[in-house]
Amino acid sequence: MIRMSRAVAVAALVTMGMFGGTAFADSDPGPDPGPGPALGFGFPKWLLDESQSKITVVGTGSQSAVPDVMRLDAGVEVRRPTAGAAFADARTAAAKLTQALLAAGIQAKDLRTNDLSLGPEYSTYPTVSDYRAAQGVEAVVRDIASADKVIDAVAAVGEEARLNGISFEVSNNRGVLRAARDAAFRDAAARAVQYARLAGRELGPVLTISEEETSSPPIRFAAAAPVDSTSISPGQQALSVQVRVVYELF
Known part of the structure; x- marks a missing residue:
């Protein structure tokens, strides 16, 4: 039995x-x-094990756009025999720089102090040769067509002026990111279909979606001297998106 x-x-x-x-x-x-x-x-x-009936893929999408905003990193720097003189002259030069930027069309709300320093310079340590003072400012140039005018205004401040670099960005990137998401999801779906076919399985519905934005950093260029009026070009900036999609498998 x-x-x-x-x-x-x-x-x-x-x-x-x-x-x-x-x-x-x-x-x-x-x-x-x-x-x-x-x-x-x-x-x-x-x-x-539920993982036996799922597949996880990561898709990437990228979309380019022409930047419409420039950020200018500028400042002033002086060296004087005493710390007090260096600091005072740096502050005076910084005020002159601010007035030059305002006169070039930059709005006060688009100016931001990003550096303020004072310290000794040594000929042979511990002998102090002089004191260095610096003050930096970031200016947001919303009209890129006026970028050369703004840069020339900084250079005209005098020997204390410093041009440390410029960067470009897209002020309104929502539409660009939407297109990048579409491309990322299509990429993920294509990968999932391919892997399901290779595994001899059928692709089911989407279970979960998560996104991680991987935008490219602002395009940055060094600038140490006045430039020709036709030398400033924003080029293009690529914004990328990664999406992680989990599908069910049959």
Whole structure:
């Protein structure tokens, strides 16, 4: 007479065969294994692992746009025999620089102090040769067509003026990012279809989506001297998006 435990074991083996396992109808199931950890019939743990019916892919999309804003990193720097003289003259030169930028069309709200320093300079340590004082300012140029005018205004401040660099950015990037997301999702879907086909499976619905923006850093150029009126060009800036998509597999 066949015990109930043997019938249950055979049914479990047949079920395993439906999932791709191999069932041996004439094999001896051996002693009753008792209740399994999850289903109660000793099923292999991998049958219960949800990751076996999912696929995770990462898609990348990129979209380029012409920057419409320039950020100018400028400042002043002086060296004097005493710390007080250096600091006072640097402050005076910084005020002159601010007035020059305002006269060139930069709005006060688009000016920001980004550096203020004072320290000794050594000929042979610990002998102090002079004191160096500096003050920096970041100016947002919203009309790139006036970029050369702004740069020339900084250079005209005098020998204390410093041009440390410029960068470009897209002020309103929502439309650009939307297009990048579309491209990223299409890329993820294409990858998922390919992997499902290679695995001999069918792609199911989307289970989860998560996004990580990977925008390119602002394009930055060094500038140390006045430039020709036609030398400032924003070029193009690429904004990238990565999307992680989890699909069900059948």
